[in-house]
Amino acid sequence: MALTRSRIEKTAEEYAEEEPLYPVEEEAIETYPAAFAEGEFGRRDAEWVVQWHYRRFLGAYPEREHREGEERFEENERGAVREAVLDAANAVGLEERVDRLRELEGVDLSVASAFLQFIDPERYMAVDERTWGALYGVDELNEPYPDPLSIEEYREFLAACRRVAGEADVDLWTLYRALWRIGRDGKESNGTF
Structure with a gap:
């Protein structure tokens, strides 16, 4: 079809x-692009994107992988997370954005794509x-x-x-x-x- x-x-x-996640997703789609580009976000906002990546499957994602991914992301220093997300939001090309995000622990290409969706939902x-x-x-x-x-x-x-x-x-x-x-x-x- x-x-x-x-x-x-x-x-x-x-x-x-x-x-069930739609209301918070919709709010994030509306607020995160500007917040990420302007640096007006906290660590919990970045953590939310990683959690959303795994939890949107509502239990269908293997629990071990889910926990490991979130725990690995939590290992990042606060400043490194802020800098990587801000740099990715203000980078020009896809590869530069992805590379910057993948410098963070727990961020593979799939997780980076989740960040990109909330950084620039009109393009990613x-x-x-x-x-x-x-x-x-x-x-x-x-x-x-x-x-x-x-x-x-x-x-x-x-x-x-x-x-x-x-x-x-x-x-x-x-x-x-x-x-x-x-x-x-x-x-x-x-x-x-």
């Missing part, structure tokens, strides 16, 4: 109505097996989710997201919500779910 504007909008609405989207799988399931990506994910593969994911969003005339945040629900349902045609 194609990712039409009506399907994306309908599924994104379902996300807003049914996903968090990537994970579910959102990638939704695009792969409708033939917008040629390969299943790669593990580990490379920067080139994340770039490919972003290109597909931007193409779909442009064709449907929706923003990336709306598309993210739709892909999350579609990927959760796992009903796409090519049998990847």
Whole structure:
């Protein structure tokens, strides 16, 4: 089934109505871009992004990996976290932004993409097996989710997201919500779910 504007909008609405983290995500999408760019954020804001990355799966993410990821991030010094997030928010290119974030303990490319979604939701989207799988399931990506994910593969994911969003005339945040629900349902045609 194609990712039409009506399907994306309908599924994104379902996300807003049914996903328990939606209210805090929506607030973060509205406030974090400016806060991260201007340095008007605290460590807990950065920790929230890491926690969101794991906890949005609502228990479906392996508990051990979830705890290890969050604990590794907590090892970072307060100043290092602030500097890395501020630098990433004000960097120009994708690679520079990702590299700066990945200097932090507990930040791999997937976690960095979560930061990028809240740093600049108009240009970036968090990537994970579910959102990638939704695009792969409708033939917008040629390969299943790669593990580990490379920067080139994340770039490919972003290109597909931007193409779909442009064709449907929706923003990336709306598309993210739709892909999350579609990927959760796992009903796409090519049998990847």
